[in-house]
Amino acid sequence: MNPITNPFAPGAGTRPPELAGRDELRETVRVATERVRRGFSSQSVLMIGLRGVGKTVLLDAMRDSAEGAGIHTIRLESPEDRSLPALLAPELRVALLRLSSDQRAKEFAFRALRGLAGFAKALKVKYGDIEVGFDFDPEPGLADNGDLEHDLQALFETIGVAAQKAETALVLFIDELQYVCETELASLIIALHRVAQRNLPVMVVGAGLPQLRGRMGKAKSYAERLFDFPEIGPLAEQAARFAITKPAVDQGVLIDEKALIRILQETHGYPYFLQEWGKQAWDTATSSPITLTDVEAASKVAVATLDQSFFRVRFDRLTPAERKYLRAMAELGPGPHRSGDIASALNRNVTGLAPTRSQLIAKGMIWSPSHGDTAFTVPLFDEFMRRIMPGVSWLDQ
Ligand SMILES: Nc1ncnc2c1ncn2[C@@H]1O[C@H](COP(=O)(O)OP(=O)(O)O)[C@@H](O)[C@H]1O
Ligand SMILES: [Mg+2]
Numbered sequence: 001m002n003p004i005t006n007p008f009a010p011g012a013g014t015r016p017p018e019l020a021g022r023d024e025l026r027e028t029v030r031v032a033t034e035r036v037r038r039g040f041s042s043q044s045v046l047m048i049g050l051r052g053v054g055k056t057v058l059l060d061a062m063r064d065s066a067e068g069a070g071i072h073t074i075r076l077e078s079p080e081d082r083s084l085p086a087l088l089a090p091e092l093r094v095a096l097l098r099l100s101s102d103q104r105a106k107e108f109a110f111r112a113l114r115g116l117a118g119f120a121k122a123l124k125v126k127y128g129d130i131e132v133g134f135d136f137d138p139e140p141g142l143a144d145n146g147d148l149e150h151d152l153q154a155l156f157e158t159i160g161v162a163a164q165k166a167e168t169a170l171v172l173f174i175d176e177l178q179y180v181c182e183t184e185l186a187s188l189i190i191a192l193h194r195v196a197q198r199n200l201p202v203m204v205v206g207a208g209l210p211q212l213r214g215r216m217g218k219a220k221s222y223a224e225r226l227f228d229f230p231e232i233g234p235l236a237e238q239a240a241r242f243a244i245t246k247p248a249v250d251q252g253v254l255i256d257e258k259a260l261i262r263i264l265q266e267t268h269g270y271p272y273f274l275q276e277w278g279k280q281a282w283d284t285a286t287s288s289p290i291t292l293t294d295v296e297a298a299s300k301v302a303v304a305t306l307d308q309s310f311f312r313v314r315f316d317r318l319t320p321a322e323r324k325y326l327r328a329m330a331e332l333g334p335g336p337h338r339s340g341d342i343a344s345a346l347n348r349n350v351t352g353l354a355p356t357r358s359q360l361i362a363k364g365m366i367w368s369p370s371h372g373d374t375a376f377t378v379p380l381f382d383e384f385m386r387r388i389m390p391g392v393s394w395l396d397q
Pocket of ligand 1: 009010011012013014015016017018019020021022049050051052053054055056057058243271272273274275
């Protein structure tokens with residue numbers, strides 16, 4: 001088929017041609033943001049799921065809807081190496097400048113900007129990476145203690161008041177939240193708790209890997225109550241079918257039932273894989289309908305492409321010891337696996353492997369579904385590990 005009109009879109013954060021199967025969750029978040037805007041209580045939302053299930057594109061879609069409804073938003077992605085205050089400060093500044101164009105909110109947004117100036121100045125020493133333009137001088141005593149926990153709370157309150165005056169809300173869309181360190185997470189939770197207590201219209205819609213839930217609870221035990229943690233998984237069968245057929249049919253291309261079933265089997269309904277298989281099946285087929293034979297040929301290309309992209313970028317970031325650990329896990333199957341079993345596969349003891357396991361969790365490669373259990377955060381990663389480190393020689397490396 002003509003590659004120019006190929007609708008499928010594999011890629012991290014790449015908007016899919018059809019955002020299938022997520023309407024209910026989008027509606028839940030829409031209701032939550034509207035409630036917050038009106039001063040009703042509502043939980044912040046943290047979407048939890050493995051790599052490639054569609055968290056980032058959902059965040060973007062939710063943000064677009066919120067903006068369309070007149071809600072103010074900011075969008076952050078936490079990298080592994082920058083502090084939360086450094087990410088937040090410039091985005092909050094832009095949001096406040098926008099809010100200040102509303103006459104009802106103007107004075108309050110200016111006050112929040114003074115708070116932001118104090119916040120950044122006071123925390124500059126601790127977080128050397130804070131860089132933000134100052135529109136006003138700080139107001140002494142406002143968010144300028146130099147203590148993140150206290151200052152973020154004060155800052156969120158002033159922002160909340162400004163948003164309330166403009167009859168809007170400020171929603172913070174934060175991706176990859178599992179990379180935020182525990183003390184910064186705790187400060188964020190405390191600040192959100194404070195604005196929630198005062199019914200101020202500030203909330204977070206976030207996304208992260210499965211370890212995020214535990215990290216939140218560890219940072220502040222009441223986080224479990226303050227947040228809703230919807231789990232984002234592979235698409236259910238009908239939605240997975242639709243994710244493939246709808247974009248194809250929109251371009252006048254049909255797909256045989258057997259071909260479709262094969263795609264569903266190969267991808268297990270994981271959104272990233274659906275996009276990859278859709279794309280390769282389209283490029284392989286020479287005419288409509290796409291057949292089982294087309295999909296069989298496309299599968300090889302899809303696997304090879306994923307090995308070079310989706311899986312590879314993660315593998316490249318690993319040390320030899322980390323690779324070996326993951327390879328041992330892969331030997332045991334998709335998982336989750338007991339730490340003891342992984343250690344046995346490596347002829348080591350659990351304690352000696354603990355640092356490697358912790359690094360892998362910090363890098364977002366694995367997580368612990370329950371005490372002593374270890375699972376991959378990337379779907380089908382066990383199969384990839386067996387392809388990239390075949391045979392048994394990895395054990396001696
Ligand atoms: N609901 C969906 N239906 C179809 N494709 C989707 C859906 N959600 C995500 N995708 C596709 O899956 C891939 C991964 O999405 P992304 O948001 O980056 O996942 P995550 O952030 O969870 O790793 C992208 O190519 C995207 O187009
Ligand atoms: Mg993502």
